[in-house]
Amino acid sequence: MTHEIAVIPGDGIGQAVTPAAVEVLQAIDTADFEFVRGSAGDAVKAETGEALPQETRSIAADADATLFGAAGETAADVILPLRDVVGSFANVRPARSYPGLDAVQPDTDIVFIRENTEGVYSGIESEISEGVTTLTRVVTEAASREIAEFGFGYAKQNGYDDVTIAHKANVMRETDGVFLEAASAVGDERGAAYDTALMDALAMHLVMRPEEYDVIICPNLAGDVLSDLAAGLVGGLGLLPSANIGEENALFEPVHGSAPDIAGEGVANPSAMILSAAMLLDHLGYDEEGDRVRAAVESVLASGPKTPDLGGDAGTDAVTAAIVDEL
Amino acid sequence: MTHEIAVIPGDGIGQAVTPAAVEVLQAIDTADFEFVRGSAGDAVKAETGEALPQETRSIAADADATLFGAAGETAADVILPLRDVVGSFANVRPARSYPGLDAVQPDTDIVFIRENTEGVYSGIESEISEGVTTLTRVVTEAASREIAEFGFGYAKQNGYDDVTIAHKANVMRETDGVFLEAASAVGDERGAAYDTALMDALAMHLVMRPEEYDVIICPNLAGDVLSDLAAGLVGGLGLLPSANIGEENALFEPVHGSAPDIAGEGVANPSAMILSAAMLLDHLGYDEEGDRVRAAVESVLASGPKTPDLGGDAGTDAVTAAIVDEL
Ligand SMILES: CC(C)[C@H](C(=O)O)[C@@H](O)C(=O)O
Numbered sequence: 001m002t003h004e005i006a007v008i009p010g011d012g013i014g015q016a017v018t019p020a021a022v023e024v025l026q027a028i029d030t031a032d033f034e035f036v037r038g039s040a041g042d043a044v045k046a047e048t049g050e051a052l053p054q055e056t057r058s059i060a061a062d063a064d065a066t067l068f069g070a071a072g073e074t075a076a077d078v079i080l081p082l083r084d085v086v087g088s089f090a091n092v093r094p095a096r097s098y099p100g101l102d103a104v105q106p107d108t109d110i111v112f113i114r115e116n117t118e119g120v121y122s123g124i125e126s127e128i129s130e131g132v133t134t135l136t137r138v139v140t141e142a143a144s145r146e147i148a149e150f151g152f153g154y155a156k157q158n159g160y161d162d163v164t165i166a167h168k169a170n171v172m173r174e175t176d177g178v179f180l181e182a183a184s185a186v187g188d189e190r191g192a193a194y195d196t197a198l199m200d201a202l203a204m205h206l207v208m209r210p211e212e213y214d215v216i217i218c219p220n221l222a223g224d225v226l227s228d229l230a231a232g233l234v235g236g237l238g239l240l241p242s243a244n245i246g247e248e249n250a251l252f253e254p255v256h257g258s259a260p261d262i263a264g265e266g267v268a269n270p271s272a273m274i275l276s277a278a279m280l281l282d283h284l285g286y287d288e289e290g291d292r293v294r295a296a297v298e299s300v301l302a303s304g305p306k307t308p309d310l311g312g313d314a315g316t317d318a319v320t321a322a323i324v325d326e327l
Numbered sequence: 328m329t330h331e332i333a334v335i336p337g338d339g340i341g342q343a344v345t346p347a348a349v350e351v352l353q354a355i356d357t358a359d360f361e362f363v364r365g366s367a368g369d370a371v372k373a374e375t376g377e378a379l380p381q382e383t384r385s386i387a388a389d390a391d392a393t394l395f396g397a398a399g400e401t402a403a404d405v406i407l408p409l410r411d412v413v414g415s416f417a418n419v420r421p422a423r424s425y426p427g428l429d430a431v432q433p434d435t436d437i438v439f440i441r442e443n444t445e446g447v448y449s450g451i452e453s454e455i456s457e458g459v460t461t462l463t464r465v466v467t468e469a470a471s472r473e474i475a476e477f478g479f480g481y482a483k484q485n486g487y488d489d490v491t492i493a494h495k496a497n498v499m500r501e502t503d504g505v506f507l508e509a510a511s512a513v514g515d516e517r518g519a520a521y522d523t524a525l526m527d528a529l530a531m532h533l534v535m536r537p538e539e540y541d542v543i544i545c546p547n548l549a550g551d552v553l554s555d556l557a558a559g560l561v562g563g564l565g566l567l568p569s570a571n572i573g574e575e576n577a578l579f580e581p582v583h584g585s586a587p588d589i590a591g592e593g594v595a596n597p598s599a600m601i602l603s604a605a606m607l608l609d610h611l612g613y614d615e616e617g618d619r620v621r622a623a624v625e626s627v628l629a630s631g632p633k634t635p636d637l638g639g640d641a642g643t644d645a646v647t648a649a650i651v652d653e654l
């Protein structure tokens with residue numbers, strides 16, 4: 001069976017790390033992929049006026065899964081509609097530290113399960129009168145239940161014991177109240193153990209004692225901020241993959257951006273993108289292959305060539321070749 | 328001149344640390360205070376049905392400044408209206424590490440200037456239909472300008488070079504768009520140097536390189552979360568004071584909560600509360616006295632008795648006495 005994979009490198013280092021991930025997928029001989037390339041981002045906007053052309057949307061919609069690199073100024077114009085195109089309701093963001101790498105907190109292994117459709121990402125904004133603006137934050141019981149079902153299921157399937165539900169229901173009483181109640185109800189129905197945590201206090205605890213957390217189920221913006229915080233704990237965005245999971249489709253992207261400061265220099269760290277490809281493998285049912293890719297990345301991080309962001313002086317190609325070698 | 332100070336200990340360790348701060352203020356012989364006690368929090372709610380009785384509101388409204396300890400379950404019902412009663416538009420939260428204390432990032436010295444009236448703290452929420460809820464996030468140009476004026480002024484007055492404006496205007500285009508634009512305009516008008524940062528990326532950078540930041544001007548929730556994150560960097564909430572500043576009145580409170588787990592044991596760390604009293608001294612024009620209190624706290628943190636949260640075994644009273652001794 002051949003899987004059709006949409007490949008959207010985007011801007012900046014997306015152009016360098018996306019081919020690296022494709023190379024890794026091609027090296028997996030137990031799975032068969034056909035890659036269809038789409039364009040998106042600043043460059044295509046400059047050319048065509050659109051950051052995410054209709055053709056690219058269709059490619060992503062029709063594919064079995066999409067690999068997306070990064071976009072520059074137009075990041076939000078690309079990634080938010082793409083998440084929508086693939087119908088993703090769950091954004092899965094593992095943040096873990098690796099032996100042999102400098103990390104603020106070397107004992108971190110947390111998976112953020114971020115609600116991917118609601119909250120302050122509704123897009124409903126207006127200027128009510130001059131200088132007075134509003135945004136409508138939307139939280140529904142249905143989406144809250146759905147992300148919680150996904151999160152508790154993920155924890156169980158991956159052998160994680162601790163589930164934490166993040167919220168700010170002491171201030172956002174109705175909206176995060178619904179999130180907290182719906183997510184807690186799912187935990188209770190499943191007889192699962194879980195904690196709840198105010199997102200502000202959680203930010204502090206994550207910095208001080210990340211080893212106490214496994215899976216954190218979050219509203220959209222909380223997941224955005226807390227997962228970046230966790231990236232800081234483990235050594236930066238260069239290591240964090242993510243999966244946007246829908247009922248029938250999915251999109252895989254590194255958490256990092258297009259890094260215009262180092263774009264084109266051949267030194268971008270391909271790890272986050274390659275780990276995103278590993279999540280794609282899992283998603284398509286190639287769990288063993290996903291594990292192999294993760295093991296290869298881990299081994300190269302531990303004792304192989306490193307890009308400058310990790311204190312090394314190797315280039316993207318050398319690191320990618322080392323990972324492919326390890327497979 | 329006698330200054331009338333409202334004193335609202337609240338719940339849990341608020342009952343222990345608030346008297347400690349009063350003791351410190353009483354030990355300042357160059358200023359004269361009259362203390363008026365008000366009650367608020369879980370206990371008074373259990374008794375009277377109200378977490379913040381009208382009488383306490385009046386006491387805070389009429390005083391020259393208020394010291395508030397902490398509240399338990401009712402924290403939001405107490406602190407949000409109290410911030411409103413004193414008309415505070417700016418929440419000032421310094422987060423710094425101290426020599427001699429364990430810290431995740433020992434080179435942290437950041438002051439968060441948090442907008443204190445708007446954003447998702449509007450209180451405008453409703454259940455639109457069953458299981459569908461909304462919250463109206465409000466951002467005005469006026470409040471955004473006001474917090475920025477305050478923040479840039481604070482940076483200048485306190486000799487801080489780097490000002491950062493936090494936002495999420497790539498997603499909240501209208502609302503944080505106004506915040507970002509108004510705050511940037513203030514910086515430009517003042518000819519001040521400043522950076523802008525997406526709050527998610529900022530969370531990561533703060534964890535990795537806090538030494539690069541001085542003053543961070545934030546929307547309300549961003550300030551809530553990022554200041555707690557910074558508390559984690561410097562060793563926990565036991566060290567963070569805060570000031571809620573209005574045109575004519577102000578409220579001073581530790582960033583920590585009521586800590587029910589250790590309440591009544593006599594071991595609460597009074598540092599955050601005493602540092603809040605130092606901010607009260609600054610606010611009333613006693614800058615030199617404020618500095619003296621900070622120096623005393625710092626000296627005790629460096630080589631005096633420590634409470635258990637800092638790895639010591641001293642009680643609140645012993646630490647307070649040591650600080651008063653140093654004055
Ligand atoms: C680019 C931006 C819209 C996006 C988000 O806020 O989700 C990014 O920060 C991320 O986390 O993927």
Ligand SMILES: CC(C)[C@H](C(=O)O)[C@@H](O)C(=O)O
Pocket residue numbers: 170171200402403406407551582
């Ligand atoms: C108790 C809560 C309403 C409050 C807030 O969100 O402002 C607290 O977290 C704080 O930071 O002072």
